[in-house]
Amino acid sequence: MSLLELSGVSVHYGRIEAVSDITITVEEGEIVTLIGANGAGKTTTMRAISGIRPLSAGRISFAGEDITKLRADLRVVRGISQAPEGRGIFPGMSVAENLDMGAYTRKDRKELRGDIERVFELFPRLAERRTQVGGTLSGGEQQMLAIGRALMARPKLLLLDEPSMGLAPQIIQQIFRIITEINEQGTTVLLVEQNAQQALSRAHRAYVLETGHVVKSGTGAELLTDESVKESYLGVA
Incomplete structure (x- = not known):
């Protein structure tokens, strides 16, 4: 049983489908990262997990419990905590x-x-x-x-949305070292990050999102050496 499982999840903003039929799992003890360009659906996915955005379709389960319709504050009680984009x-x-x-x-x-x-x-x-x-x-x-x-x-699951955004390279290194330390102390981490190099270097597994769809998944190490990922997200032609 996965700690977190998204099954066929779709999320709309009005008529716009921001996330389309995605399936993602996070196992206990992992760092899992979602990478993708702006507008790929990463932050929407995090908002769906934390209960801020309702689903148009699909199911979310956490520690074996269906939390699809559970209020956001009750998800915190269950063990899901988020450091949001923009810090807040x-x-x-x-x-x-x-x-x-x-x-x-x-x-x-x-x-x-x-x-x-x-x-x-x-x-x-x-x-x-x-x-x-x-x-x-x-x-x-x-x-x-x-x-x-x-x-x-x-939290049993820590959601981190763009923790390196707008920070100097030296501080980014420090933040990622601490994320690894938090994970080693026993907290499972789901990370949304545009700094794909840092994220994939630290992650056990990763998913690539494009226009609301999961287009690729694998271990962090596999995606670091994947030619299309290198070209699109790591600045390597």
Whole structure:
């Protein structure tokens, strides 16, 4: 049984079909990445998984349970947490307050202190800025905060939507190292990313989306050496 399974999923925006009949699986313990050009349907797929966009057709199951019609907040309770595209932090709240907001669904309040310390171990920069308001952080620091906030829900599945967008190469390397570390600590990761080189280098498996369809899948290593992927997404002719 896969941790996450999308079966024949389609999503529309009005009459426009953004995702068409896609089937994707994520096994427990994996990093799986979705790559593709802008408008390929990657972010729509993530929104469907997190419950923000309703399906036009198909089914989503998580840990053996059909969650197709489950509300977004209840999916967080089940164990799906997302760091959205554009980070979406609370700019007027401090780093510590943002992290606390990530745990809003949890009942085990006594254990929050340890989880905040775990986030600070992963992201020492955030520990230095714990009282600083989110809106004054750099882009890289805001991305770290978005990931840290998502981790505060103790997810079984962490959804990361374009975590490297707009960041300097050195910060991108750091973010991807931490994503690998999060995975090695036991969290399954589904990653949408335009930086295909970094994503495929870190991913166990990957899917290529084009105009709302899955056109290719394989291990990260296989797709790194695939000629059409190299030409289209890795800048190698």
